[in-house]
Structure formats: structure tokens, C-alpha cells
Amino acid sequence: MFNYTFQWNQALKALPQMLEGAVVTLQIALLSMAIGLACAIVLTLFRLSHNSVLRAFAVTWVEVARNTPALFQIYMAHFGLGSFGIHLSPYTALLAGIAFNNAGYLAENFRGALKAIPDTQTRSARSLGMTGLQAFRLVVVPQMVRIAFLPMTNQMVWAILMTSLGVTVGMNTDLAGITQDLNARSFRTFEFFAIAAVIFYLMTKAVTLAARAIAWRMFRY
């Protein structure tokens, strides 16, 4: 059918190497998610604060993160920061770019989740004698986590997919980078990238299933 000999053996031989790359990919995704989560919580607090400078900062971050491509954000971290004399390695630039992106999207999710919880609940908790902090911690946060959990898992999947962008700034230890390296050495593009695609598919499916299991365990009445 095709005038082309598929060389799957050669690609399969490189599988252990690619799996190592997959571990790095997962590591970056998890780290970026943790950093993004921390930043998103701070951004959400900034947005709720009465200080207009903090609010403007948070809004700017969220809008820039949501309205420009992730690749652009990674470029900015890698090439743009160079103008300030900050030279990030591809790994750090990739991590910073994805974390920035994650923080923006997660902050928006948190805001939506907060808005979905009626104000009356806080007020009734307060009138039952809880302090403001107690009402927030015991009434608002549990419901917020429940609402924001699904978007958060989506963001985690996105983070995994976004790590593949690192190859454009010269990353060569994650799955996409290793695949591109192998490809540059042998020109077996289709075989290598097909295997990478399968690994990515399995990773995202594993994350989705794990999240579903956690949600089932955590959020049943």
C-alpha cells in the first residue's frame, strides 16, 4: 500500500528511553500544577481583596494567561526574560510557562466556583455563630473544591499535553524532546511519534481515571 518500510523494532528499542521521558513529563506537569495551584489561590485572594492594585495585578495575570497561546508564554519565559539578563534553562522556562498558564486558568475556575456558592450560605453560617474564617473554611471551601475539582483535572490533562511544547525551546529530556531527539537521529518520524502519542494517550487516560476514582472517594454523600 505504502512505498515505505515501517521500522517498529528500532522505535520499540527506544521505548525505555521514552518512558524515562514520560516520567520527566509527568514530573513537570505535577510541579507546574502545584505551583499553578498555589499562585491561583493567591490570585483568587487578590481578586477578592479591596486593594485595587492587587486586583488589577490578578486580573492582568488571568487575562494574559487565558488570551495568549501557551507556546507564547513559554517563549516569553525562555527568550523574553533573557532581556532582563534572566536566562532560564529549557526545563525552568517550560515549567514557568505552564505554571503561569495553569495559574491563570485555575484562578478563573476558583472564581467561578466561588460565585456558584450563594452568599446566603456564608451569612447563615455567620449567624449560627461561626467566625468569618470558620464559615469560609467549613462551608465555602468544601463546596468550592467539589465544584472546581473537575476543571482542575482537566487542567492537569492540559498541563501534560502542554509539556510537549518544551521541544520548541530546546527541551530534550521530556517525552516530546526525547522523541524529537530520536527522530533527528534516525528520521523514523512516524514510528517514534506514534509511540509517543500512545504514551501520551495512556498518561492522560490514567490521570482522568485516577481523578475520577479520587472524586468518587472524596465527594460521595
Next chain:
Amino acid sequence: MFETALTFNDLLFLAKGAGMTLAVTGVSVAAGTVLGILFGVVRTQFGPIWSMPLTFFLDIFRSVPLLIQLVLFNSFQAIAKFGWGPFTTSCVVLSLYTAAYCTEIVRGGIESVPTITRRAGRSLGLSWAQDMRYIVAPLATRVSLPAWIGLTLGVMKDSALVLWLGLTELLKASQILVTRLQEPLFILMVCGAIYFLISFPIARLGGYLEKRWSPND
């Protein structure tokens, strides 16, 4: 004072890149939406079990990074000797990618139409097609349009990845300028501003429609 070697011609070059971004996005979103509506109707009509193969197929496009899809499909079209240029290849991949997300949106929209409303229409003598056209379509559009606008913007942003296949779109254009002028921060800022200017108003429109059209108010 601030000085830059960026000339008007360079800005035109960037604008051309932005045009390429918009062209790729336009073609992909148009084709992807048509496919997405088709797949979405098929999925709701056939039920979850019979449409399993389609679901699985579309799920691949949402679980594999777009960059890998582009490279994979590009090498595949080279193997199969389709002889497509980077523009066609990019558009085909992005269309399928859009279709995969659009299917979910369309399915959500169709499923949001209450069954009794549709049954009422059918029992008044509407055919399936009429029911789809006059009852489901208007109600589902209301629910789906904000999400669809979000998807369009997502595809616009993801279309930056086609630079890997050698298309000179906005980000690639700015990269070329960076290489020539050695002013990465400023040029990337301009590039980001262009993306932002395209994306932000439409995102706001989506947010407005979501608020304006949300049910029960």
C-alpha cells in the same frame, strides 16, 4: 528614551503572520464545526454504546498533544504520498482537533434540550428533521454558543503550534524578527499584544453571551 529597530515593514510582516493565524483558524474552525455538529448528532442519535468507536476516535484528538498530532500526521501524509503542503496538513489536523471538542459541545447542547419538549414537537406531527431544525437547534445553540466561542479562541491560540510544520504564522513571524533584530522582549510583547487584541474582545463577547443567555433568569 526607548529605541527599537522595528520598522513599519516588520510590523506588516507580523500582520501577515497574524493573517496566516486567522486563515488557519478560520478554515479549521469552519470545517471542525461542521464535522462536530455531524458527529454530535450521530453520537446523541446512536446512543453511548453504538457510538463508542466514534467516541474513542475523537477522544484520541483530545488526549494527544497537538504538536505530536501535527508531526505524526505530517509524516503520515508524506508516507502515503498525499503531497499536501503544510497549510493543508495543519488545517486537516486542526479541523479534526476542533471537531473532537465541538462534538462534546454539540452533544451537551442537544442533551440540554428536555426530552418532553422534543416529544411534544414530535407528537404535534413534526418529522425528526423538523424537530431538529425548529426545536433542538435554537435551544441547543443558546446553550452551546458560549462554549463554542471559547473553543474558537482555544483553536486560535493552539494554531501557534503550526509553526513546527514551517508555516509562518504570528508567533513564527515574531521569532524570525527576534532572530534578525535581537530584541526578544519587545517583539514578543508586540506579538502577545496582537494575540490579546484578537482574543480578548471575542472572549468578552463569549462571557457576555454566557451571562445574557444563561437559562433561568
